[in-house]
Structures are given as structure tokens and as C-alpha cells.
Amino acid sequence: MVGNIPEETTSFVGRAAELARLEDTLGACRLTTLVGAGGVGKTRLAVRAARQAAPAHRDGVRWADLSPLQGDGPLVATVSDAVGLAAHTLRTPIDALCEWLTDKQLLLVLDSCEHLRPSCSHLLGEILTTSPGLTVLATSRQPLDIKGERLIEVAPLPVEGVADALTLFQDRARAADPDVTFDAPGEAEAAAEICRRLEGIPLAIELAAGGIGRHTVEQVAARIGSRFDVLTDASLWPPRHRTLRTTIGWSHELCTPLERLLWARLTVLRGDFDEAAAREVCAEGPLTEDGVVTALRGLVAKSVVKRDGGRHRMLDTIREYGRMWLAELGEEPSTPRDAPHRGP
Ligand SMILES: Nc1ncnc2c1ncn2[C@@H]1O[C@H](COP(=O)(O)OP(=O)(O)OP(=O)(O)O)[C@@H](O)[C@H]1O
Ligand SMILES: [Mg+2]
Known part of the structure; x- marks a missing residue:
């Protein structure tokens, strides 16, 4: 039983070392959190890791997307829905959830916990105590800071050596414009330059590749270069966020x-x-x-x-x-x- 893991609709690139590490960690730790900046690839990695880990869990994998929740009110209900608990009971929702999970042997994924960290910590404290067969994989821009939490930092895709970032750029550029070949002089270098400038952040790379077709690879590279330089000193954001904002701002400019x-x-x-x-x-x-x-x-x-x-x-x-x-x-x-x- 695989459960309700989201489908992947685009190609997946790299992350072999992270997936090997996650296989070990999910087998050994009750709570693992994938931590990293927005758009760095936490959710995508969690999808793969969850699929890989599914056969090891008798009751499969259940996925709860917390990103749409504005406050912690619906948290327990969202997790209960995700694990398939129909809540018709006089007990408090959290007690009902604990009881439901007691004898389950499953992997629960909580995707996007950063805005609900205190409530997630509280909930996880309860369910991990009452359900010995439960394993949790969380994704969050910040650690949950719970005892026993194993943190795995998700870095951007490599831009040198194996250059998975470049593979991602080329995949998405071809999806945007099937005629792009990267054979023309300067095209391959420009693509590599884009990936370096965007520090291998998958979201940023996808956004930049979305411009191919209306713009050449060289034009995209030139555009990112100038925007990046303008914003380098001006911002209080840490570099990775600054780059991402630059990229999003640039996508924004391309819109009507x-x-x-x-x-x-x-x-x-x-x-x-x-x-x-x-x-x-x-x-x-x-x-x-x-x-x-x-x-x-x-x-x-x-x-x-x-x-x-x-x-x-x-x-x-x-x-x-x-x-x-x-x-x-x-x-x-x-x-x-x-x-x-x-x-x-
Ligand atoms: N290894 C990868 N291969 C292919 N595409 C990827 C990979 N990693 C990330 N992406 C793509 O990059 C985009 C951002 O990734 P993702 O949503 O996983 O980031 P995130 O870290 O979860 O961001 P947030 O903090 O906003 O939730 C997505 O469109 C995703 O499909
Ligand atoms: Mg995410």
C-alpha cells in the first residue's frame, strides 16, 4: 500500500546521496525533518523518499500538505484526514487521532511545517509517544526543534561536477521550447552561467527556464546577470533568498x-x-x-x-x-x- 503520495508530473533530477541517507534515517529515526530554503527542493525530495520507503511500512505512507493552512486550527483535522480517520467520535480530535494511530505501522509525511511549528511539535510529541509504529518525515524551512528530531539539510542542486542543476535547466527549457538544443555556440555556457547565478536552486532554475522560447538562453543569462548585480548589495536578505527573489521578480517582469x-x-x-x-x-x-x-x-x-x-x-x-x-x-x-x- 503506497498511500496518498502526490504524483510527480515533471522529471526528477539527482539527489541520489540524499535518498540513500534518507533510506537509512527513516529506518532508524522516528522523526526526520528536511530543512532548507523556499524552493530548494524539500517537497520533491520528500515525495521520492516517501515512495522509496513505502514498502517498509505495513500501513503505507500518508501525506499531509500543511501549506494551505493559515493557522493551527485545522491541523489535527488535516492530519486525521490524511491518515484516513473519519472523525465521528465524542473524544477530543487529538485523542481520537492518537487512538487511531496506536497500532498503525506507517510513515506520515507533514509537508510545509514552518508556519505551524509550535502546533506541529505539540502534535508530534503526542502521536509519536502513543504510536510506537509511527515514523514521521517533515519538511520545513526551519527545524521543528523537537527532542529526537533528525535534521537533514537540503542543499540546492550541484552546479559544478555532476551539475544536476544544469540537467534540470535543460529539461525544463526543452519542455518550454522543444527546439532548444544547447548545440549553438555559447548556449551551453550561458545555461551553465544561469545555473551558477541561481546557485542551483531548483525553483529559480525552473522559473528561468520558463523564459526559454520567448528569449534565447543567452538573453536569459544576460538578464539574470544584470538583475543579480543590481540587487547584490542592496538587500538584507541572505544570498539564497535574495537570488530567489531576484528570479521571481524577473519572472514578474516577464508577465503582462x-x-x-x-x-x-x-x-x-x-x-x-x-x-x-x-x-x-x-x-x-x-x-x-x-x-x-x-x-x-x-x-x-x-x-x-x-x-x-x-x-x-x-x-x-x-x-x-x-x-x-x-x-x-x-x-x-x-x-x-x-x-x-x-x-x-
Ligand atoms: N531534484 C529535483 N528534480 C526536479 N525538479 C525539482 C527537484 N527539486 C525541486 N524541483 C522542482 O523545483 C520546484 C521547487 O521544489 P520544491 O517545491 O520541492 O521546493 P521546497 O523546498 O519544498 O519549497 P517550499 O519551501 O516553498 O515548500 C518544484 O517545482 C520542484 O518540482
Ligand atoms: Mg515544499
């Missing part, structure tokens, strides 16, 4: 004004959403309902929004940038809300 407006307005939707929800929530003023559909396709093409079948999703780092833009536009950030759901 209506795409930017949609990007900003989409940030009020929590979790994933379909096209109808985007139309319903974001169409107003210059952005008509048809305009939302066109702009949404544009954002997908630029890797700002991910599409998986009919569902759309924005990475947290990208959403944060959109929120800043929403404030700049002078639109009151409305209360975050769940995407309206239709059908099954």
Missing part, C-alpha cells in the same frame, strides 16, 4: 500587466484551485472572466502557476511575492479563502 494582476489576486486563494474558482474570485475591473483564463494560461506557461490536470497551484515563495504586489497595487488583501470546490 493582467498576468501580474491575476498573480496578485490569486494569492487570496489557499491551496489548489481550478479555472472556475480563479474566474469567480479574481475577475474584476480590467480583468474580465475571459481575461482571467488567458492570464492563467500565461502564468502556467511561465511556471509561475503549476497545473496538474484541471488543478492549479502556486508555490509559497511565489505567492509571497504576489502578496507584496497586491499591496503595491493598493488592493486591500482580502481574507484568505479556500478555493470554491465543485463536483467530486
